Amino acid sequence: MHPTLQIIQKEHASLTAMLQSIRMMIKRGPRDKPLTFFEVMRAMLFYIDEFPEKSHHPKETNYLFPVILKRCPELKGVIDRLDAEHDAGETRVRELQHLLLAWELLGETHRQAFVSACETYIDYYLEHIHVENTQLLPQAAQHLSAEDWVSLDMEFSKNLDPLAHFGVAASELQTPLAQEFNHLFTQITHHAPAPIGLGDD
Numbered sequence: 001m002h003p004t005l006q007i008i009q010k011e012h013a014s015l016t017a018m019l020q021s022i023r024m025m026i027k028r029g030p031r032d033k034p035l036t037f038f039e040v041m042r043a044m045l046f047y048i049d050e051f052p053e054k055s056h057h058p059k060e061t062n063y064l065f066p067v068i069l070k071r072c073p074e075l076k077g078v079i080d081r082l083d084a085e086h087d088a089g090e091t092r093v094r095e096l097q098h099l100l101l102a103w104e105l106l107g108e109t110h111r112q113a114f115v116s117a118c119e120t121y122i123d124y125y126l127e128h129i130h131v132e133n134t135q136l137l138p139q140a141a142q143h144l145s146a147e148d149w150v151s152l153d154m155e156f157s158k159n160l161d162p163l164a165h166f167g168v169a170a171s172e173l174q175t176p177l178a179q180e181f182n183h184l185f186t187q188i189t190h191h192a193p194a195p196i197g198l199g200d201d
């Protein structure tokens with residue numbers, strides 16, 4: 001498989017695991033550890049804001065989508081939809097972070113607004129990934145040229161998802177970004193449920 005496709009699928013898998021763990025966290029609620037709950041939930045939303053929104057989506061929109069459009073113009077409708085979702089993504093995750101703060105700082109009456117918005121967001125995001133995995137990546141694998149892949153592989157191997165490097169010994173971390181995120185992921189995995197976390201506490 002082309003490195004670009006491997007990187008995208010790995011990043012989709014990391015993001016899917018994070019979204020599934022957020023869903024489990026919401027279902028479980030703060031219980032008797034509200035400080036930990038809000039801290040970990042904030043960290044998870046911050047990761048989505050910081051990596052998928054700032055790096056994964058721009059790589060797709062700026063490099064992958066234009067090449068697919070050139071080779072497969074019949075996919076314009078799908079690409080337009082995915083691009084529009086990329087445009088709105090950062091605002092949506094910022095709104096979620098604000099709704100979470102409202103719940104944390106103003107109390108239980110704000111809980112449902114966050115839970116509903118977060119469920120909608122997770123559904124939308126999983127569907128977005130599913131569409132890319134099923135309607136774009138297989139077509140790219142089939143129709144892009146060798147030259148297309150050379151330039152895509154170069155761009156996609158920059159700014160790798162730090163979550164993909166988590167768990168690697170600090171001295172072996174491949175990118176400064178992965179080193180920066182190591183503390184954040186340690187905090188998340190110690191407290192969040194599976195598939196991201198280590199247990200139910």
Ligand SMILES: [Fe+2]
Pocket residue numbers: 057060082086128132
């Ligand atoms: Fe995307």
Ligand SMILES: [Fe+2]
Pocket residue numbers: 008012056060129132
């Ligand atoms: Fe994607």
